[in-house]
Amino acid sequence: MKIVIAGAGEVGSHLARMLNEEYHDLTIIDESEENLAHISENMDVLIVQGNPTSIGVLTEAGVENADLFVAVSPAKDQNINIISALLAKQMGAKRVTARINNDEYLDYQNKFLFKELGIDMLFYPEKSAADEIVDLLKKSELSDFVGFANGRLQLVVIRLEEGAPLVGKCPADFDYPTEDLPFRTVAIARGDETIIPHRETIFKVNDLVYVISRKEAVSEVMSYSGKEEIEIRRITILGGGKIGEILAKRLEPAADFIKIIEINKERCDVLSERLDKTLVINGDGRNSDFLYEEDVKSCDAFIAVTSSSETNILSCVAAKRMGVPKTIAEVENLEYIRLAEEIGVDSVINKKLIAASRVFRVTLSNHIRTIKCLGGSDAEAIEYVVNAGSLITTAPIKDLNFPKDAIIGGVIRGQESFIAVGTTIIKPHDRVAVFALPSALSKLEKFFA
DSSP states (O other): OEEEEEOOSHHHHHHHHHHHTTTOEEEEEESOHHHHHHHHHHOOOEEEESOTTOHHHHHHHTGGGOSEEEEOOOGGGHHHHHHHHHHHHHHTOSEEEEEOOOGGGGSHHHHHHHHHHTOOEEEOHHHHHHHHHHHHHHTTTOSEEEEETTTTEEEEEEEOOTTOTTTTOOGGGOOOOGGGOSEEEEEEEETTEEEOOOTTOOOOTTOEEEEEEEGGGHHHHHHHHTOOOOOOOEEEEEOOSHHHHHHHHHHTTTOSEEEEEESOHHHHHHHHHHOSSEEEEEOOTTOHHHHHHTTGGGOSEEEEOSSOHHHHHHHHHHHHHHTOSEEEEEOOOGGGHHHHHHTTOSEEEOHHHHHHHHHHHHHSOTTEEEEEEOTTSSOEEEEEEOOTTOGGGSSOGGGTTOOTTEEEEEEEETTEEEEOOTTOOOOTTOEEEEEEOGGGHHHHHHHHO
């Protein structure tokens, strides 16, 4: 597939790395020589320096032959993304998608308008990040989760702290009938390594454990983590940028109390006008004494979404030490994600990964319903819809020579959901939940095509 990415910032460069591993024909456009130099040092891609709204630049990048054009310049350059996507479509690109920073454009009628103009998909990373935080607050005891088929199967992610009942055990210790497993461990993130476990793999303190579970068995999975679900009613948000504002608006109807702490006085004034039930405080969240004075310890959740990954991590650690049950940090530096989790941050979100998941989905076959890049590991969670005649339907899983760097976790068949085992036979129209390392993605295609 020939793909042109306009924008070599954080989101664009991360997406390029993902797509480059899939051996796509990639071209990257950016005005910044520094951004392009960084990409060319690490990837074998064609680079074009210039403004992506220039027809000459788009022509040089070959958009007329592109299967996909992705406009992902930073949020402040929303108009550049929209204009370049519209031009690319008119010049011959088969599919185009653009990053935006305006929630209004995602209204149903407005999305339809952009579709009519030629933009196939709009995505707003900050809104997607806020949506993910809201979901995490509903599952307060989890580090992360992915729902398949409206939640009938769930990939739940738990961190094992000292004293967790699972520590020292292995999958073989769970003596369930093979044909009726309620859940199955599909991966363990340990340090810098992502492990596909076998029956004798021992769970250790600080492991991030990925478990495919039937919906009704999630509470049992959680009992092995040693954590209890918390009702989130009182919330402090550090950072009043786009994510903080969207998040507060989403939470206002149900929460008893919401507070935003924002360091910029002018931004505080804007937030006070736009938010109805949220208390806006001007202050520096990097100061743990200030957080203590603001009675952060009385909150059920502390969410740090400033522009600084370091501030978000350290403030969450401070809040955790004060006794806040649930902490969530936005961490945009990928190298810091595991560090944040290891020093006690309950959940980490990364809008680059969220945005890349959405765009990456467009590059894959139409039999993929869901794909999510998982923070804390190198893997993706994927939901496939099985076509008649595909290789995956020809034999039990154990006889298929399925990639060792991927694992089929579960199957949804009609109204039934079950955990997959070696003797499971996949049938046409099944929806299959797969946990896969990046090295497996191209191999999986031959099984589901």
